[in-house]
Amino acid sequence: MSDRILATYLIETPYPLERAAEVMAGEQSCGTFTRLPSETDALREAHAARVEHIEPLEASYTPSLPIPALQSGKVHPVYRQARVTLSWPLANLGTSLPTLFATLAGNLFELKELSALKLLDLTLPKPFAEAYPGPQFGIAGTRELTGITKRPIIGTIIKPSVGLSPNATAEVVSQLLKGGIDFIKDDELQANSPHNPFKERVDAVMPLIREHAERSGHKVMYAFNITGEADQMRDHHDYVVAAGGSCVMVALNAVGLTGVSQLRRHCQVALHGHRAGWGMFSRSPHLGMSFVAYQKLWRLVGVDHIHVNGLRNKFSEEDASVIASARACLTPMFDPPSPGYEVMPVFSSGQTADQAVDTYSAITSTDLIFCAGGGIMAHPDGIGAGVRSLRQAWEAAMEGIDVNVYAREHTELARALETFHQ
Incomplete structure (x- = not known):
């Protein structure tokens, strides 16, 4: 070696x-x-x-x-x-x-x-x-924390990105919990703003998460955005832990490698990595860094999840690049492979039930978080139907059934495909 x-x-x-x-x-x-x-x-x-x-x-x-x-x-x-x-x-x-x-x-x-x-x-x-410690939870630990063992973890992002108060955020969370969501995250633009202070948001959201867990036996993972100065991030991490949370999120490029590394060594919950600003490295084919190299640095410092965009996304990245990124996350990093360096890819950006089959076909894995904002909240029959449509789409993918055939007996999926098919 x-x-x-x-x-x-x-x-x-x-x-x-x-x-x-x-x-x-x-x-x-x-x-x-x-x-x-x-x-x-x-x-x-x-x-x-x-x-x-x-x-x-x-x-x-x-x-x-x-x-x-x-x-x-x-x-x-x-x-x-x-x-x-x-x-x-x-x-x-x-x-x-x-x-x-x-x-x-x-x-x-x-x-x-x-x-x-x-x-x-x-x-x-x-x-x-x-x-370097690498991911603390990774794929296996994230599945254990969420209780989702085989299928993808179905998630969403709080929208509007900014403008909601802590109580208004809690109202959105309440609807998502009733709809059966697995994972919720703050938007990368919403960390500790004057209109939605971080601790007030945690105080508004976490009682709902705990009550839902007591009723259902299923604790939804909420990735609170703690991006900030180093001392503030540690303080906000500790506040989430004390409230019973299971995940914090950082905007990787804003915090930097050493900032995330220090946070990881202090962290007690899953560390969700958002790659906001990634286009600075990737958009030009002639300048920057590939995601294959980029994600290795963040795996090294210990993120448990990292964003890879999504198929037919709203940004400029082509589908082949998205799939290559997801596969890179699932590829062993060292030779021989070091256990514990697995990182869970996060699909997002314009995702709906319409992309599930193609995503599974391309990476042949369910070890991922599949985040949909409008694909859940804009479902014509409501948030719960939006969540169910995504699960049904992934069921069809995993069972090898044509999604349109599966939709004949699954109304939520049928309505989603009618609404969102590109």
Whole structure:
């Protein structure tokens, strides 16, 4: 088993591929633009990044991103793309996650030799699994907390995203509980606002959750959004725990890797990761980071759930990317695999009963949270019918029955397909 860190990138450059790759390796390890007296052969042997592999791809006469002009008089450049894999010795950084991020995704993105750069994947040696706790609950623990053992966990998001008071939020929760929901989450825009203070919201919602659990024997998981300053997040986490809650949520990109890592070590409940801002990394095919690499960092620091968007979603992400993201969450992370690093993908964004069969067909797993906002609350026969329509759609998917055939004997599903079919 290698003790080196590996990262694979998509690059584009007007320079020879080998030269561009060597510039990348030098910039992100012991090299600089010129050889230094202190940069001995022994130091380079011990600490230099290595170019492990170069796979040439297509070429064009137009750069994908702006790039400084080459010296005048040179022929019109060809911009060559390639997959490049670099590796670093663990000795360069140990198991420091902030330094890992600076190494994998630091100054590389500013190199003038590159007209495209995207981090596609990374492979970490086993010491990282020993240094970071990983998910505390993951798939198995989330199923135990919710009592949902085989099918997907059916969830929703409090809407409107902002504007509701604590009591108005509780009214929505009351309807969802009566409708048979499994999971509810705050919107990422609603954390601790003046119109809906966090602790007042917990005080309004948790008595309903507890009363419903006493009546039904089923404790609904509510992901309270605790995104904030580090001390505030710990305080709000503790308030949820004291109230009998089972989940807190953070906006990952807003809090950062070290913020989530500190929270995870303090956390006593499931940690729900929302990837708000993900488009900054992903939307350009020529710049940023793939979800395959991204989710590994958050699994390492210990989120139990992470959003992957959804099929036929309201955003710009294509279905193939969504499915690849979900599969990545369900793929073992270390070699050999480390137990406890499983993370539950969360499907959301314009999801209804209409997407259930295609989602199951694509990932062949029910280890997921399937969140629908309008797909539940806008069902023509009410919230309860919306929840039942989603369960019925997943029943059809899991049993291999055509959803339209199944809908003939399941009114809620039939009405949902009539209403939401795209």
